[in-house]
Amino acid sequence: MGRITTIGFDADDTLWHNERFFRLTQERFAALLADHVPPEHLMARLLAAERRNLGHYGFGIKGFVLSMIETALEVTEGRVPASVISELLAAGREMLAHPIELLPHAAEAIDALAPRYRLVLITKGDLLHQERKLAQSGLGEAFDAVEIVSDKTPEVYARAFLRHGDGAERALMVGNSLKSDVIPPILAGGWGVHVPHGPEWEIERADPPLDHARFRALPDLGQLPDLLGWIDGA
Structure with a gap:
C-alpha cells in the first residue's frame, strides 16, 4: 500500500x-x-x-x-x-x-485518482445546496464518502479520515483555503495541499505553513496526481 x-x-x-x-x-x-x-x-x-x-x-x-x-x-x-x-x-x-461550472483539471484529477485512493468530499455550507451541487457536477459517483460539516477543525478531519480511511496520517486534503482546507488537516497529522483560486474571502485568509514537511502548494489540480505519485514513492 x-x-x-x-x-x-x-x-x-x-x-x-x-x-x-x-x-x-x-x-x-x-x-x-x-x-x-x-x-x-x-x-x-x-x-x-x-x-x-x-x-x-x-x-x-x-x-x-x-x-x-x-x-x-x-x-x-x-x-x-x-x-x-x-x-x-x-x-x-x-x-x-446557478449552474455548476467545474474548474480546470478537476474532472481529470478525480478520474485519475479515484481508482487508486479513497476519495472523500469534505466541505462546509448548506447541506441541501452542497448535495445539489455535487449531483450536478457529475463527480458524485467518484467519491466514496461525503462530509458536509459546520466547520473544519483538526478534530473534524481526524474523525473524517478515521471514519473513511486509515487515519489522518495516511490522508491528504486538497483545497483553496489555507485556513480551512490546509492547516487543520496538517495539525491532525495529514498532508495539506493548497490550490489557490481567484479572490479569497477575508474570513478564510491565513499564512501558509511553509516550514511544514506535509504542506504543498499547486497551481491547479492537474498536478495533483504527480504529487501523489511523488509522496507515495518518497
Whole structure:
C-alpha cells in the first residue's frame, strides 16, 4: 500500500466556481445601497455581519443573504426599501440556482485518482445546496464518502479520515483555503495541499505553513496526481 490511502477534497472553488458569484452579488448589493453608504464602508459592514453570524447561520448562501439584509437595515437605520430586500432575496435564489461550472483539471484529477485512493468530499455550507451541487457536477459517483460539516477543525478531519480511511496520517486534503482546507488537516497529522483560486474571502485568509514537511502548494489540480505519485514513492 502507498503512503497515502485517502484524499479529501474541498468543493467550492476547489472543484467548481463559487466565490465569484458572491463577489457579483456583493457588487449588486453595493449598487442597491449606493445612495445610502459608500461601497467600501458597506463591504466592511457586511464582512462584520458575516463574522457575527457564522455561529448562527453557518457557511453558505443563506447566511450570506441574511447578513446582507441585516447590513442593509443597519446602514439605513431601518429605512431600507422593501424593494431592496426583495432584490436581495432574489439574488440569493439566483445564486442557489446557478449552474455548476467545474474548474480546470478537476474532472481529470478525480478520474485519475479515484481508482487508486479513497476519495472523500469534505466541505462546509448548506447541506441541501452542497448535495445539489455535487449531483450536478457529475463527480458524485467518484467519491466514496461525503462530509458536509459546520466547520473544519483538526478534530473534524481526524474523525473524517478515521471514519473513511486509515487515519489522518495516511490522508491528504486538497483545497483553496489555507485556513480551512490546509492547516487543520496538517495539525491532525495529514498532508495539506493548497490550490489557490481567484479572490479569497477575508474570513478564510491565513499564512501558509511553509516550514511544514506535509504542506504543498499547486497551481491547479492537474498536478495533483504527480504529487501523489511523488509522496507515495518518497
